[in-house]
Amino acid sequence: MTVISELVAALAPEKVLTDPDVTDSYARDRTFLEPGRPLAVVLAHTRDDVVAVMRWATEHRVPVVPRGAGTGLAGGATAVEGCVVLALHKMTAIRELSPADETAVVEPGVITADLDRAAREHGLMYAPDPSSYEISTIGGNLATNAGGLRCVKYGVTRDSAMGLEVVLADGRVINTGRRTVKGVTGYDLTGLFVGSEGTLGVITAATVRLRRAPSVYPATIAAEFTSLRDAASAVSAIIAAGCQPSLMEMLDRNTLKAIDDWRNIGLEDSTRAMLIAQSDAVDGPAVSERMAELCTANGAAFVAVSSSAQEAEELIGVRRMAYQAKERLGKCLVEDVCVPRSLLPDMIEKIEAIAVKYDVLITTVAHAGDGNLHPVFIFDHALTEPPPQVWAAADELFRETLRMGGTLTGEHGVGLLKRRWLALETGPVTEEIHHGIKRVFDPLGILNPGKAI
Amino acid sequence: MTVISELVAALAPEKVLTDPDVTDSYARDRTFLEPGRPLAVVLAHTRDDVVAVMRWATEHRVPVVPRGAGTGLAGGATAVEGCVVLALHKMTAIRELSPADETAVVEPGVITADLDRAAREHGLMYAPDPSSYEISTIGGNLATNAGGLRCVKYGVTRDSAMGLEVVLADGRVINTGRRTVKGVTGYDLTGLFVGSEGTLGVITAATVRLRRAPSVYPATIAAEFTSLRDAASAVSAIIAAGCQPSLMEMLDRNTLKAIDDWRNIGLEDSTRAMLIAQSDAVDGPAVSERMAELCTANGAAFVAVSSSAQEAEELIGVRRMAYQAKERLGKCLVEDVCVPRSLLPDMIEKIEAIAVKYDVLITTVAHAGDGNLHPVFIFDHALTEPPPQVWAAADELFRETLRMGGTLTGEHGVGLLKRRWLALETGPVTEEIHHGIKRVFDPLGILNPGKAI
Ligand SMILES: Cc1cc2nc3c(=O)[nH]c(=O)nc-3n(C[C@H](O)[C@H](O)[C@H](O)COP(=O)(O)OP(=O)(O)OC[C@H]3O[C@@H](n4cnc5c(N)ncnc54)[C@H](O)[C@@H]3O)c2cc1C
Numbered sequence: 001m002t003v004i005s006e007l008v009a010a011l012a013p014e015k016v017l018t019d020p021d022v023t024d025s026y027a028r029d030r031t032f033l034e035p036g037r038p039l040a041v042v043l044a045h046t047r048d049d050v051v052a053v054m055r056w057a058t059e060h061r062v063p064v065v066p067r068g069a070g071t072g073l074a075g076g077a078t079a080v081e082g083c084v085v086l087a088l089h090k091m092t093a094i095r096e097l098s099p100a101d102e103t104a105v106v107e108p109g110v111i112t113a114d115l116d117r118a119a120r121e122h123g124l125m126y127a128p129d130p131s132s133y134e135i136s137t138i139g140g141n142l143a144t145n146a147g148g149l150r151c152v153k154y155g156v157t158r159d160s161a162m163g164l165e166v167v168l169a170d171g172r173v174i175n176t177g178r179r180t181v182k183g184v185t186g187y188d189l190t191g192l193f194v195g196s197e198g199t200l201g202v203i204t205a206a207t208v209r210l211r212r213a214p215s216v217y218p219a220t221i222a223a224e225f226t227s228l229r230d231a232a233s234a235v236s237a238i239i240a241a242g243c244q245p246s247l248m249e250m251l252d253r254n255t256l257k258a259i260d261d262w263r264n265i266g267l268e269d270s271t272r273a274m275l276i277a278q279s280d281a282v283d284g285p286a287v288s289e290r291m292a293e294l295c296t297a298n299g300a301a302f303v304a305v306s307s308s309a310q311e312a313e314e315l316i317g318v319r320r321m322a323y324q325a326k327e328r329l330g331k332c333l334v335e336d337v338c339v340p341r342s343l344l345p346d347m348i349e350k351i352e353a354i355a356v357k358y359d360v361l362i363t364t365v366a367h368a369g370d371g372n373l374h375p376v377f378i379f380d381h382a383l384t385e386p387p388p389q390v391w392a393a394a395d396e397l398f399r400e401t402l403r404m405g406g407t408l409t410g411e412h413g414v415g416l417l418k419r420r421w422l423a424l425e426t427g428p429v430t431e432e433i434h435h436g437i438k439r440v441f442d443p444l445g446i447l448n449p450g451k452a453i
Numbered sequence: 454m455t456v457i458s459e460l461v462a463a464l465a466p467e468k469v470l471t472d473p474d475v476t477d478s479y480a481r482d483r484t485f486l487e488p489g490r491p492l493a494v495v496l497a498h499t500r501d502d503v504v505a506v507m508r509w510a511t512e513h514r515v516p517v518v519p520r521g522a523g524t525g526l527a528g529g530a531t532a533v534e535g536c537v538v539l540a541l542h543k544m545t546a547i548r549e550l551s552p553a554d555e556t557a558v559v560e561p562g563v564i565t566a567d568l569d570r571a572a573r574e575h576g577l578m579y580a581p582d583p584s585s586y587e588i589s590t591i592g593g594n595l596a597t598n599a600g601g602l603r604c605v606k607y608g609v610t611r612d613s614a615m616g617l618e619v620v621l622a623d624g625r626v627i628n629t630g631r632r633t634v635k636g637v638t639g640y641d642l643t644g645l646f647v648g649s650e651g652t653l654g655v656i657t658a659a660t661v662r663l664r665r666a667p668s669v670y671p672a673t674i675a676a677e678f679t680s681l682r683d684a685a686s687a688v689s690a691i692i693a694a695g696c697q698p699s700l701m702e703m704l705d706r707n708t709l710k711a712i713d714d715w716r717n718i719g720l721e722d723s724t725r726a727m728l729i730a731q732s733d734a735v736d737g738p739a740v741s742e743r744m745a746e747l748c749t750a751n752g753a754a755f756v757a758v759s760s761s762a763q764e765a766e767e768l769i770g771v772r773r774m775a776y777q778a779k780e781r782l783g784k785c786l787v788e789d790v791c792v793p794r795s796l797l798p799d800m801i802e803k804i805e806a807i808a809v810k811y812d813v814l815i816t817t818v819a820h821a822g823d824g825n826l827h828p829v830f831i832f833d834h835a836l837t838e839p840p841p842q843v844w845a846a847a848d849e850l851f852r853e854t855l856r857m858g859g860t861l862t863g864e865h866g867v868g869l870l871k872r873r874w875l876a877l878e879t880g881p882v883t884e885e886i887h888h889g890i891k892r893v894f895d896p897l898g899i900l901n902p903g904k905a906i
């Protein structure tokens with residue numbers, strides 16, 4: 001038997017795809033990175049399918065690349081040459097949803113927004129909401145420790161992960177964490193798997209925390225500024241005043257211009273930045289008035305304040321157009337630096353200076369309340385990868401971020417894309433530890449090799 | 454040179470204690486466990502002291518037991534024979550406190566409540582508040598992932614830990630995590646060290662998250678019930694109604710009796726349980742009225758509602774007396790089980806049944822909102838360790854907890870005390886992984902050997 005026919009025998013023919021035209025579409029994520037050619041793609045339907053793949057892969061030392069929806073922006077799910085892509089998007093059961101415990105047990109292929117909708121039927125919500133939440137999976141969110149718009153108030157995916165079922169590299173299954181709110185038995189393996197980008201094990205189920213859904217629509221403001229620094233000052237003022245926004249996003253002029261060119265939002269010539277903020281607190285309308293005042297006090301030229309759910313939706317709608325608007329301009333190298341919140345204005349000015357210095361188009365949106373910025377470097381659609389000046393600009397961005405005490409990636413992960421800068425942030429001893437931990441879980445190095453660490 | 458004189462030479466004579474009368478007081482925590490005899494106690498004043506100890510310990514293969522304030526309830530800081538106790542309570546600097554970033558950088562010996570007080574000067578707070586917060590250290594809180602009264606709303610110590618400086622077993626120093634709100638570079642080593650009970654490294658500094666201090670005093674209720682199950686039902690009702698209490702503690706009759714015998718709180722004969730709940734939200738008084746109604750609807754015989762900060766303090770004061778009141782009754786085996794919140798009533802009934810079955814006095818307080826119970830098994834002052842029926846009762850408690858999908862320890866840690874039950878919860882594969890991780894950090898096994906895993 002060939003290696004692949006053994007795999008087919010262990011699963012079922014329809015679960016193993018080998019036609020290159022088909023497998024190619026599972027070999028990529030949302031980056032421009034050219035994948036290696038996979039040997040096969042497995043569509044896992046059950047945990048036992050995953051166990052069978054990992055046993056087989058261990059026996060034959062075949063690399064395995066776990067994959068959720070492939071919406072990643074770091075190359076984490078990019079196929080490596082001769083691998084099996086282990087696709088988990090068919091495992092979509094919400095096995096349990098307990099309103100009393102405010103928990104759910106879900107399979108990895110559940111779409112993030114579907115879980116949130118299921119929770120809302122019980123007056124609850126699933127808080128982590130990456131902008132991709134209508135297309136990304138919970139498994140992918142866990143493996144990247146995804147952030148989102150609400151995380152300024154509710155934290156990242158890690159903060160909603162209570163326990164995991166994980167298939168190890170050799171096919172053994174462990175359960176980490178717990179179904180209880182608290183617990184300190186043993187080392188925090190749940191935390192270790194979250195954000196490990198498929199390099200330590202394959203997540204086949206998760207117990208996640210739900211929260212009470214706010215009883216009111218999020219009172220929303222959108223403020224326009226003629227200076228980016230003013231907008232950043234408004235962010236600091238809103239935090240310092242204790243407004244506790246449930247969302248606080250900032251868009252630079254280049255982003256607004258891309259959106260305006262596409263959808264005509266009536267952008268003023270003088271507008272350099274927009275700040276969108278929400279409060280989902282019971283006194284949200286009062287808080288949003290206060291946030292609007294603070295924007296004005298910090299130089300906002302214009303502030304819109306929602307007075308209905310629909311108006312709120314319209315104001316935040318601009319933010320939702322950002323990614324698609326950018327993709328129309330060219331190919332995108334999406335970056336994800338995060339700095340201490342107080343340094344947001346400095347970082348924003350630095351990005352503008354880098355754009356001028358290297359003559360590249362950078363459009364930036366920021367999860368401003370978290371100090372997390374997404375400078376997107378736009379380059380020619382015709383190119384297969386970023387030209388040298390884009391890499392040079394990105395390199396300067398990373399070094400500047402670390403100099404400010406920041407981190408290379410706030411929420412997207414290291415994947416393949418950021419690996420060459422990784423050592424700058426972690427240093428040699430931590431790197432040694434990362435590889436030591438990797439060996440404990442995956443001594444043969446078959447799980448998503450060459451990624452994350 | 455003797456081994457100890459080398460240690461003295463590497464530090465300074467006054468930092469190395471060897472007089473058995475003195476070292477004995479550093480050899481124990483708050484459990485009844487008899488410690489081994491330490492070779493010496495080191496009073497570390499700086500990170501470099503810690504580095505020197507670990508280098509020396511690695512060279513001579515001497516076990517090292519890190520120690521904060523020794524308030525632990527699991528035997529984590531209990532000295533092992535021939536060890537060095539590495540005491541960190543002299544490292545008390547708050548190196549930095551940034552109101553703009555809502556972060557602080559602290560040394561491990563800082564007393565928990567001191568950090569909270571420092572934060573309050575800037576309108577901020579340090580949320581994790583174990584009942585021991587006036588006597589425990591941040592380092593100990595991190596190493597045990599301590600919970601507290603406020604964690605029903607604000608999470609456990611882990612949720613406030615952003616980054617750590619850690620001295621490894623061989624004296625090398627790493628920095629984990631970050632100073633930013635978010636970040637996903639590399640594996641989550643911060644989470645791994647938190648709760649690892651000094652078995653993976655010595656924490657010499659931490660970057661912690663501060664939060665806005667509530668602008669109002671916590672509106673407080675205290676409800677008396679003639680049935681424990683009614684009190685537990687009220688807990689569920691309060692959660693289900695979305696009240697989001699910032700504290701929710703339950704005391705059983707035995708606990709109330711111990712407090713009444715000591716301080717005369719006017720306990721009614723018919724009272725079987727008391728529920729104390731707080732809301733620190735802006736609409737706290739309205740929320741507390743709502744919580745009071747829910748208590749009444751669930752059978753409360755009497756509900757007091759605070760109408761001033763002082764009344765709130767008086768109501769919660771009863772809870773603060775619990776531990777000392779129990780210590781007057783005898784020696785205490787303090788347990789720390791945690792069950793899914795919805796099973797709180799079942800667990801409480803089970804504890805009552807166990808008390809009867811084994812004829813032991815059990816007094817229980819619970820962080821009810823978290824499903825975390827502290828059944829305290831009282832035994833004779835004259836005994837050095839719990840009599841067989843107490844161990845048998847504890848054994849049944851643990852097995853019942855696991856059967857309910859709970860965990861052996863919600864916040865105190867495994868230490869020495871719970872090690873014999875550990876495998877019941879983790880299983881053999883996870884145990885193998887724990888030991889694999891331990892070897893990555895501490896290949897010679899000198900860091901707090903025999904604890905936690
Ligand atoms: C328009 C758009 C907006 C976005 N906005 C955000 C945002 O706001 N915040 C944010 O954090 N990200 C955002 N992203 C990035 C991306 O959506 C997230 O990284 C998401 O978590 C990836 O989920 P996925 O299911 O697509 O995973 P994939 O891309 O398929 O995989 C991501 C990584 O997880 C691993 N993996 C996937 N499933 C498993 C599993 N079950 N077990 C083990 N490993 C697994 C893969 O190997 C890979 O390393 C955005 C992307 C797009 C295209």
Ligand SMILES: Cc1cc2nc3c(=O)[nH]c(=O)nc-3n(C[C@H](O)[C@H](O)[C@H](O)COP(=O)(O)OP(=O)(O)OC[C@H]3O[C@@H](n4cnc5c(N)ncnc54)[C@H](O)[C@@H]3O)c2cc1C
Pocket residue numbers: 482483518519520521522523524525526528529530541561582583584585588589590591592593594595596597598599600601602650651652654655656657776864865901904
């Ligand atoms: C009256 C009372 C009430 C309590 N209430 C609570 C409560 O509400 N919630 C709760 O969680 N706990 C509670 N505890 C338990 C105890 O206070 C906590 O476990 C606390 O976190 C221990 O801190 P410590 O500084 O005393 O640590 P220690 O007892 O000295 O040490 C605890 C563990 O941490 C390790 N350690 C200490 N410092 C370091 C360091 N710098 N680096 C690495 N390892 C280190 C030790 O080796 C040991 O394993 C209570 C205890 C008492 C006596």
